[in-house]
Amino acid sequence: MSKITASMVKELREKTGAGMMDCKQALTETGGDMEKAIDWLRAKGLSKAAKKSSRVAAEGLVGVKTEGTRGALVEVNSETDFVARNEEFQKMVSGIADVALEAKGDLEALKAAEFPGAGMSVEDYVKEMVAKIGENMTVRRTAYLEVPEGVVVAYMHNQAAPNLGKIGVLVALESSGDAEKLAELGKKLAMHVAAAAPLALTPEEMPAEVVERERAIYIEQAKESGKPDNIIEKMVEGRMKKFFKESVLMSQIFVMDNETPIEKVVKNAEAEVGAPVKLAGFVRMQLGEGVEKKEEDFAAEVAKTAGI
Missing domain, CATH: 3.30.479.20 (Elongation factor Ts, dimerisation domain)
Structure with a gap:
């Protein structure tokens, strides 16, 4: 297991908006894996992050x-x-x-x-x-x-x-x-x-790994309710329908009027x-989607440049 550092906790907190102790626990539970920690927080309902969680840094x-x-x-x-x-x-x-x-x-x-x-x-x-x-x-x-x-x-x-x-x-x-x-x-x-x-563009074009990841998170969230498996299945399906409606372009609501689905905007x-x-x-x-810029210790870099 990798060592959980303060900078890792800070990065996860910036990405998810979750509390510091929750972030530390998420990283501990997932062995320091940042993406898995994000999913862990989402499954626990502790993440305030948007669907795309990578912080743009490049x-x-x-x-x-x-x-x-x-x-x-x-x-x-x-x-x-x-x-x-x-x-x-x-x-x-x-x-x-x-x-x-x-x-x-x-x-x-x-x-x-x-x-x-x-x-x-x-x-x-x-x-x-x-x-x-x-x-x-x-x-x-x-x-x-x-x-x-x-x-x-x-x-x-x-x-x-x-x-x-x-x-x-x-x-x-x-x-x-x-x-x-x-x-x-x-x-x-x-x-x-x-x-x-x-x-x-359409539900059929949604990458399979994205669908699987969302479904896994929703299953974990539903299990937290303690309800029977048949109810959990219905809860997951309902959340997946909402996910597709919000994430697929043709079914998204047009931002310019906040009421018309894009499919209808095109038809009209x-x-x-x-x-x-x-x-x-x-x-x-x-720009920089999915890329994390290495954080430098400015004082250390100045010292290194000066040969100190």
């Missing part, structure tokens, strides 16, 4: 590029927010986003592709920038959406520069209708995705668009 930028019926997102990390505000870094991320459109979601193809006007690969260009700026940078991930006809619309939340920011969204709408009206609809849906953070738009509309897919990319 720096850098998300970049986006769209072109008619296709669009791409890319996340490029840096060590500090100071570098993320650097104009050269921003230009680099914009260039990588342009290339990402051609890489079509393939990270290795993106790294191997030529950086615009540089005569070298994206990977080598990033290495040159690392040497120039003196801070580690990495192209972490990329995503791509395309439809045969219709539009792929982008939205960037809290823009740091044009098409660069902390949360980037792509929404793909398949339709033969008015492209301008489709784009308006797509922008509203993309803003909803940025705010509501759905986990899947068909009259104005002038043709059937299919919400074909979405991607939401938040």
Whole structure:
């Protein structure tokens, strides 16, 4: 069993909002495993955390590029927010986003592709920038959406520069209708995705491991009630239905009116668009999602740098 440190307890408390002693107990019960400790607290009803519990800690930028019926997102990390505000870094991320459109979601193809006007690969260009700026940078991930006809619309939340920011969204709408009206609809849906953070487009597309994890937590919660197994089963199924309703994009309530399910928002738009509309897919990319930045002891680092 790993030693439970004060910093681990602090991190779990920040992630879940649970009490300090509860966090310590959760870590003790789970052998110091942070994710299992989060689940333990949720099962005990002690966590106030949202569905996505990972604390975003990495720096850098998300970049986006769209072109008619296709669009791409890319996340490029840096060590500090100071570098993320650097104009050269921003230009680099914009260039990588342009290339990402051609890489079509393939990270290795993106790294191997030529950086615009540089005569070298994206990977080598990033290495040159690392040497120039003196801070580690990495192209972490990329995503791509395309439809045969219709539009792929982008939205960037809290823009740091044009098409660069902390949360980037792509929404793909398949339709033969008015492209301008489709784009308006797509922008509203993309803003909803940025705010509501759905986990899947439909229940069928929800990752199996996510479903299993939620079910396991709800079973533990239901068992705490001490009720018979048949009642526990009904309780779990009820909570799973609620989970899907809140986490699946098509069944989420539109944040702009707080009453209409997204599925109906899309259907209602068909009259104005002038043709059937299919919400074909979405991607939401938040900077640093799932990454924990190493906490440094500033005094120790200064001493180390000074050779003390």
